Amino acid sequence: MKADTEPGGDGPRAESVTAFTRRVKLLLETNLQAAWIRGEISNLRAQASGHVYFSLKDAGAQLSAVMFRGDALRQTVKLRDGLQVIVYGEVSVYEARGQYQLIVRVVVDDGVGRLQRELEALKARLAAEGLFAPERKQAIPTLPLTVGFITSPTGAAVQDFVRIMTRRKWRGRIVVLPAKVQGEGAAADMIAMLREAQALKIFDLIVIGRGGGSLEDLWAFNEEPLVRAVAACTVPIISAVGHEIDFTLCDFAADLRAETPSAAAELITSHFVDGLERARQSALALETLAAGGVERARAQLDHARSRLRLLTPAAQIQQGFLRVDDLANQLVASWRHALQQRRQQVGELRSALAQHSPEKRVQLESHRLLSLWKRLQAASPRSVLNRGFVLMRDAQGRPVTRRGQASADQRLTAEFADGTLPVRVESKPGQ
Incomplete structure (x- = not known):
């Protein structure tokens, strides 16, 4: 076809x-x-x-x-x-x-899983040998000057590690020891770097690690030769493998485990950062003490100058003038105070005399009589008529104050304010 x-x-x-x-x-x-x-x-x-x-x-x-x-x-x-x-x-x-x-x-x-079973079996065997015992571990130096990092030179772990060390202004030296961290030959590569680092004798601390991954990705850090090499390292070593939840046998064999490479960087620089802070605080305290000493010395000098000026003849004469003026002011003030007291006493006597004067009593009695006269006027019949009321009187001039007092054809006189007016009762009231 x-x-x-x-x-x-x-x-x-x-x-x-x-x-x-x-x-x-x-x-x-x-x-x-x-x-x-x-x-x-x-x-x-x-x-x-x-x-x-x-x-x-x-x-x-x-x-x-x-x-x-x-x-x-x-x-x-x-x-x-x-x-x-x-x-x-x-x-x-x-x-x-x-x-x-x-x-x-x-x-x-x-x-x-097979890998998990192998990991647990190897962990149990190495633990039984005492490889992970705390007494085997070395102390981590507080201020290491040279740190070696066994890891992949192209991985994100080394970049994060260096970035944090730089950000925290660490003054030491970092040496990256390049090695494979995953796959075939990775464990042997890291063992070679570990031996090289010990042979150089320049490192105060070694970090071995990488970023996170699966169990297979991190398996090189569980291989027995590398775990034994980490445990036997003569230089203090930190294992910083994976994320916080990742654990490898190198973590147990190392002198210290860091959750991540970034955490290892923070741990290494922690004492350095604390030292920098203490130095900064000490510098501030020293500066404060120096400034306070200078200020106190200046104050003492100013005080001495002031006392020296006060002891001069011109200062003594000036003080005499001030004393004379002060005494004169006190004399005037005392005289004014005495005069004020006498004026106050005269005023009090005048007030007492005014209270016992007959003129005042005459005025009070006049006011009282006037008040009584006004009350009498207000109660008089004429005052009632002035307000529009009418007073009825019978032929004898007696007041008729009730309707029942009047009879038919009775003649009465209605008294108004401006005069009287005769009236006649046409019919008996009530009829």
């Missing part, structure tokens, strides 16, 4: 990436049946959608896997990094990345 060729060319026609990937997808999904696979879970990620992504690993290979939400909800095994499992699933190709992956349908717990 003749192969397709490019227009105008003699070679085979080129496929697009999409078409080729689809052929691979069809080939794999058609020819590979679903199977049971044993491995260790790592890089576990649970998405908000409910899908779960992870890698399935063993000592020789790694396989990407995904378990969709429906399958994940049916599982009874709680997935975690380092868990040894047996999974059942089929191969599929994710075309957007051209990556094949295992679509997991079932997960069965296969016990503790």
